[in-house]
Amino acid sequence: LGLAVPSAASSEGLQQSSSAMTAGSSRLERAGRQEAVADVLCTICMSNISDAAYVDGCLHSFCFGCIQQWAVRRAVCPLCRRPFDQVLPCLLLFSTGSTQPIFLIMKYLSSQPQL
Structure with missing residues (x-):
């Protein structure tokens, strides 16, 4: 009938591929968490962002x-120049008291092209 039965070698290859995908997935997840933390830290004072603001250039x-x-001295972004x-x-952050979820949503929405 032409049914292929996986050999021990091909089963081992599948397990290795699965392990590699899981490891890659874990690295991406950690990188995403680090990026989210970076988004709520002010790189000027190195503390959690309070009274969040963003610059229009970037x-x-x-x-x-x-x-x-910072802008009084030089109107260039401290991160990307x-x-x-x-x-x-x-403004939404000032009224809610919770910075991370709304701030990340606003940052995402402001970076999207207008429809």
Whole structure:
């Protein structure tokens, strides 16, 4: 009938492939968690972002006070050095008291092209 029965060697290969995929998946998951943590840390003061704000040139986020002081000296992003014109507060964060979930959603939405 032409049915192929997997040999021990091919079964071992499948197990190795599965293990490699699981390890790769774990690395991606850890990288995602590290990126999420980086999104809520202000790289100017190295603390959790308070009164979140972002710059219009690249959408990187910082504490509102930190980036305001930075902009007085030089209006370039401290992370990527892209020039910016405005520091924009994330007003939803000020009213909720919870920074991470809403801030990440707002950052995502602001980075999407207009439909």
